[in-house]
Amino acid sequence: MTMLFGIPLPALLGQLLIGFINGSFYALLSLGLAVIFGLLRVINFAHGAQYMLGAFTAYLLLFYTGIGFWPALIIAPLIVAAISALIERTMLSRLYDLDHLYGLLFTFGLALIIEGTFRWYYGAAGQPYAGPALLSGGTNLGFMFLPNYRGFVVVASIVICLAVWLLIEKTRLGAYLRAATENPQLVQAFGVNVPLLLTLTYALGAGLAGLAGVLAAPIYQVSPLMGSNLIIIVFAVVVIGGMGSIGGAIVTGYVLGILEGLTKVFYPEASNIVVFVIMAIVLMLRPAGLFGKEI
Amino acid sequence: MFAPPARLPLGVARLQSEVCRTNHLQSNPARHPMHVAPFREKRGRDELWEENSMHIVRSGASRRRSGLAAGLIAGSLALAGSASAQEISDGVVKIGIMNDRSGVYADTGGEGSVVAARLAVEDFGGTVLGAPIEIVAADHQNKADIGSNVARQWYDEDKVDAIMDLPTSSVALAVQSLSREKKKITIVSGGGSAEISGSQCSPYGFQWAYDTRALSRGTAGALVRGGDDTWFFLTADYAFGDSLQSQATEVIEANGGKVLGAVRHPLSTSDFSSFILQAQSSGAKVIGLANAGLDTSNAVKAANEFGLTQAGQKMASLLLTLTDAHSLGTKGAQGLYLTAGWYWDQDDENRAFAKRYMEKHGQMPNMLHVGTYSGVLQYLKAIKAAGTDETEAVARKLHEMPVEDLFAKKGKVLENGRMVYDMYLFQVKTPEESTGEWDLYNQIETIPGDKAYATVAESGCDVSSFPKN
Numbered sequence: 001m002t003m004l005f006g007i008p009l010p011a012l013l014g015q016l017l018i019g020f021i022n023g024s025f026y027a028l029l030s031l032g033l034a035v036i037f038g039l040l041r042v043i044n045f046a047h048g049a050q051y052m053l054g055a056f057t058a059y060l061l062l063f064y065t066g067i068g069f070w071p072a073l074i075i076a077p078l079i080v081a082a083i084s085a086l087i088e089r090t091m092l093s094r095l096y097d098l099d100h101l102y103g104l105l106f107t108f109g110l111a112l113i114i115e116g117t118f119r120w121y122y123g124a125a126g127q128p129y130a131g132p133a134l135l136s137g138g139t140n141l142g143f144m145f146l147p148n149y150r151g152f153v154v155v156a157s158i159v160i161c162l163a164v165w166l167l168i169e170k171t172r173l174g175a176y177l178r179a180a181t182e183n184p185q186l187v188q189a190f191g192v193n194v195p196l197l198l199t200l201t202y203a204l205g206a207g208l209a210g211l212a213g214v215l216a217a218p219i220y221q222v223s224p225l226m227g228s229n230l231i232i233i234v235f236a237v238v239v240i241g242g243m244g245s246i247g248g249a250i251v252t253g254y255v256l257g258i259l260e261g262l263t264k265v266f267y268p269e270a271s272n273i274v275v276f277v278i279m280a281i282v283l284m285l286r287p288a289g290l291f292g293k294e295i
Numbered sequence: 296m297f298a299p300p301a302r303l304p305l306g307v308a309r310l311q312s313e314v315c316r317t318n319h320l321q322s323n324p325a326r327h328p329m330h331v332a333p334f335r336e337k338r339g340r341d342e343l344w345e346e347n348s349m350h351i352v353r354s355g356a357s358r359r360r361s362g363l364a365a366g367l368i369a370g371s372l373a374l375a376g377s378a379s380a381q382e383i384s385d386g387v388v389k390i391g392i393m394n395d396r397s398g399v400y401a402d403t404g405g406e407g408s409v410v411a412a413r414l415a416v417e418d419f420g421g422t423v424l425g426a427p428i429e430i431v432a433a434d435h436q437n438k439a440d441i442g443s444n445v446a447r448q449w450y451d452e453d454k455v456d457a458i459m460d461l462p463t464s465s466v467a468l469a470v471q472s473l474s475r476e477k478k479k480i481t482i483v484s485g486g487g488s489a490e491i492s493g494s495q496c497s498p499y500g501f502q503w504a505y506d507t508r509a510l511s512r513g514t515a516g517a518l519v520r521g522g523d524d525t526w527f528f529l530t531a532d533y534a535f536g537d538s539l540q541s542q543a544t545e546v547i548e549a550n551g552g553k554v555l556g557a558v559r560h561p562l563s564t565s566d567f568s569s570f571i572l573q574a575q576s577s578g579a580k581v582i583g584l585a586n587a588g589l590d591t592s593n594a595v596k597a598a599n600e601f602g603l604t605q606a607g608q609k610m611a612s613l614l615l616t617l618t619d620a621h622s623l624g625t626k627g628a629q630g631l632y633l634t635a636g637w638y639w640d641q642d643d644e645n646r647a648f649a650k651r652y653m654e655k656h657g658q659m660p661n662m663l664h665v666g667t668y669s670g671v672l673q674y675l676k677a678i679k680a681a682g683t684d685e686t687e688a689v690a691r692k693l694h695e696m697p698v699e700d701l702f703a704k705k706g707k708v709l710e711n712g713r714m715v716y717d718m719y720l721f722q723v724k725t726p727e728e729s730t731g732e733w734d735l736y737n738q739i740e741t742i743p744g745d746k747a748y749a750t751v752a753e754s755g756c757d758v759s760s761f762p763k764n
Contacts, residue, residue: 011576018568123402126592128624138602144572147600219600220565221592221622229565264569269532271569272561 010143015261017141021150023257024157025212029230030237030249031161032208035168038244039181039201042092043100045108046084047234048227049115050206053080054213056118059129059222069132073214080210081203088202093195111228118224126221153215160211161250164204168246177201233272236279242292252290382683383426384456390671391455393445393470394462394485396434399588402618404462404485406432408667410656412459414648415671423675424682430671431455435466442466443473450477456684457482457674460667464488464535471500478686480693482674484666487614488538489754492713496756499690501712504666505636507535507613509718509747511543513634514611516550517720517740518581523609524552527579529570529594531586532559539585539613555579564590567597575603584612591615592623595631604630617661620723620735628723628735634747636718637662637702638736644701659733669702687762706744711756715744 029051036044057076061067067075087110095102131149138147168174180187180194188194213227220226237256241248256275263274270277282290392412394404409432416428431453435442442461449455458474461467462485474481475497483491484504492502515526526547530536536559544554555577558570571594574582582603584591591612598610612619615633639649639659648668652660660668677692678684698706698714706716721736729735751758 008576011572014572015569018566018572021568022566119397126589126622128596128622128627130626138600145575145602145606147602149600150568219596221589221596223589225589226565229563261569265573268558268560268570272564 012265014144015265016258017144017146019258019261019264020254021154021257022260023254024154025216025230025253026234026237026257027161027250027253028157028212028215029209029234030241030253031164031246032205032212033234033238034241034244034246034249035164035208036202036205037238038246039177040096040103040198041100041181042095042103042107042202044202044205045104045231046111046114047107047205047209048229048231049111050080050084050209050227051213051216051230052118052224052227053083053114054210055129055217055220055222055226056122056213056224057210058214058217059127062129069130069214069218073211076214077207077210080213081207084206085199085203088199092202093198096198111231115224115228122224126223126226129217129222131218149218153219156215157212160208164208165246165250233275236275238289240275240279240282240289242289245289245291248289248291382424383678384684385454387427387429387454388423388675388678388684389429389431389453389455390674391446391449391453391458392430392432392460392667393435393442393458393466394432394460395437396432398437400437400462400485402622403588403616403661404460404663404667407652407656407658407660407664408460408485410652411660411664411668412671414651414655415668415675419672419675423678423684426684428675435461435463435470437463437466439465439469443469446470446473447477450474450479456480459483459670459674460485460663462486462663464491467491468495471495471497475499480674480686480690482670484670485663488535489542489749492709492711492754492756493749494755494757496711496754496758498712498761499686501670501693501708501714503670503714504662505634505718506713506748507539508542508749509636509742510613510634511539512546512747513718513720513742514613514632515543515546515552515583516746517634517742518609518611518632519547519550519552523580524550525579526552526554526581526583527574527577528554528557528583528585529567529574530557530559531562531590533562535587536585540583543583543585543613557585560586560590562590565593567594568601570594571597571601571603574598575601575606575608579608581609581611584610584615587614588619591619592627595623596627599627599629616663617659617733617735621659621733625724625726625729625735629725631723632739633721633723634718634742635662635721635736636716637665638719638721638738640734640736641719641738648701665702669698669700672700673698709748709751709754710758710761711751711754713748713751713754715748717744718742718747 029047033044033047036042054076057079058072061072061075092103092106095106135149135152138145168177176187176192177197180192180197184194216226237252238249240256241252256278259278260271260274264271390412392409394408395401396405409430412430416430422428433445435445446458449458457480458470459482461470461481461483464486467483467486468488468491471481471483471491472495478499480499482501482503487505487507489506489508491500492506528540530540540557547554558573560570582598584594586594595610598604604610609632610630611632615631617638620628639645649659673693677689677696680696681688681692694708694710698708698716703714703716706714708714719741720739722739723735724737
């Protein structure tokens with residue numbers, strides 16, 4: 001058997017692929033964070049809670065109304081986006097003129113309240129959520145057994161990331177958005193409804209988190225703690241990629257997923273700190289992050 | 296001093312206010328900067344009791360069962376009769392149920408253990424030697440310092456006579472050693488470390504439901520003897536995971552099996568796919584899970600997804616409660632081997648108890664819950680037999696008396712405080728076999744108590760240091 005760094009090649013390929021799958025979640029989540037920070041300058045600590053809300057909404061839809069995975073994939077993110085839009089309109093929008101810290105504290109408090117409420121009702125152990133029957137089973141790739149659903153997650157996340165990137169960088173709506181953050185007064189003077197744009201942006205970011213939550217539901221237990229387990233890593237991803245850099249967040253998400261996967265082979269005990277070690281190194285060498293611009 | 300470590304789940308921060316509050320009650324104020332001395336001195340016993348009750352209501356693990364929390368205080372007070380006897384100190388027998396009511400183990404113990412304890416009081420008749428029986432509860436948040444503080448306050452100010460349940464071995468050990476100092480009885484049904492009745496045993500400490508040694512002997516021993524003799528471990532990277540793995544390894548090797556390897560994963564890992572892949576390529580016949588709670592659930596889910604069991608490898612969990620199995624569902628957990636001391640569907644007596652419990656709590660009880668029931672019941676029986684609630688006399692009775700209730704059909708207590716009773720090897724049913732949400736286990740074999748548990752000599756408990764009667 002071919003060996004590479006003392007590990008059989010097929011095993012290494014398998015781990016790389018798994019890293020790529022995890023990277024898909026990091027990319028989706030950090031993309032939403034980067035959109036919100038880039039356009040609203042809000043450090044959205046409720047992102048993990050919104051991810052968890054997405055998963056729980058899918059679970060509740062199935063449990064109470066029998067709505068399965070595919071419709072939930074559309075409906076749940078919309079529900080999360082709607083709730084988040086309401087929160088943005090009624091509360092978060094009042095904090096835009098204050099220091100970033102207030103937005104951070106507000107969203108952090110919000111996350112605690114949402115998670116606490118769900119833990120009260122559903123306990124910490126989590127609920128199982130069955131994936132779509134269409135994607136059950138797996139494919140033998142020769143070097144590993146790839147569950148079909150995970151393959152789907154990779155494809156879906158690449159498509160979504162690309163679509164969001166195109167939306168913001170290449171469309172007229174995206175241009176408005178970017179302009180509105182550069183100079184809101186001027187854009188408003190041109191007749192564009194800036195507050196509405198900001199609400200839509202926050203809803204989009206939160207909706208992305210909700211979507212990632214639905215995608216994660218069949219893989220992990222749907223648990224109130226699922227978001228807080230992930231959010232800190234995702235923040236590290238955004239910092240490494242460069243706060244506010246949308247392309248950077250996507251690329252960094254995938255790369256870090258892969259690096260973390262490799263750590264699990266070579267030194268598993270360190271697998272949950274490797275992201276932070278990389279973050280520390282990047283911050284020392286490039287304080288604005290890999291893809292960020294110096295402000 | 297209460298700043299949460301960086302990777303603590305966000306929800307934990309919510310508990311910090313409770314931490315501070317608990318520390319107000321600490322008996323050594325000088326060590327705690329957050330202590331407000333005048334506040335403490337002013338409060339009388341009744342206020343403290345009220346605070347305990349508030350704790351019960353506020354700590355929140357009672358989940359969606361409506362009305363339960365509100366009924367708690369009323370329930371415990373209703374049990375109080377009017378008569379009190381000379382033989383009972385303070386005229387009341389007060390039992391403290393201490394466990395995790397809001398964190399990762401809130402479902403395996405939590406409010407469920409309090410419900411079980413109340414059922415035991417009910418079954419005993421509500422009074423002992425004419426004195427009323429009270430159940431109080433507190434949340435130790437899986438932290439040894441909080442557990443010790445609550446225990447100290449319970450003993451010194453609230454006249455609690457015994458503390459039970461105590462999941463999370465580190466907390467159980469801390470409270471047991473404090474109780475030894477204070478000459479009070481502890482009955483641990485939640486904590487699993489074999490140390491509790493081993494090298495750190497106490498003359499007034501009892502371990503009731505299970506321990507890591509029994510679990511590994513049960514699961515690993517039975518599987519190896521059945522020909523599944525090569526193992527690979529997924530081990531949680533902390534003391535508990537370590538001891539599970541090493542005790543299971545001993546059993547595997549003693550039975551002629553072999554451990555091919557192990558991978559140590561960080562506590563609270565959400566994605567196990569990478570570790571599952573390593574386990575898969577090891578070619579071992581059995582993948583042993585030396586972890587607990589959410590880690591076990593996530594590992595089992597990933598193993599299913601990656602077709603590990605379908606490819607002929609077996610999964611064995613060294614600690615899985617019915618609550619975990621239920622949250623995984625038969626689809627996720629099917630085929631998993633585990634050892635437990637009690638299952639609701641074993642006989643009519645168990646089913647009847649489970650039904651009563653279900654009506655009160657909305658869930659089926661697991662081994663830890665019923666262990667608490669049995670511990671409370673046996674403690675009350677011992678008081679009755681001794682004719683007093685004085686610790687030495689009750690401990691002597693607890694050591695002497697056989698345990699015969701719906702939990703331990705034929706149990707005995709060893710000199711080191713270990714309650715020895717038959718354990719069972721179960722396998723989780725497939726979705727096709729299961730007829731209901733809680734119809735989860737097939738019983739594979741009975742592991743006689745003497746085979747499952749260590750002898751006093753093996754346990755490492757120095758019984759010669761105990762006071763002679």
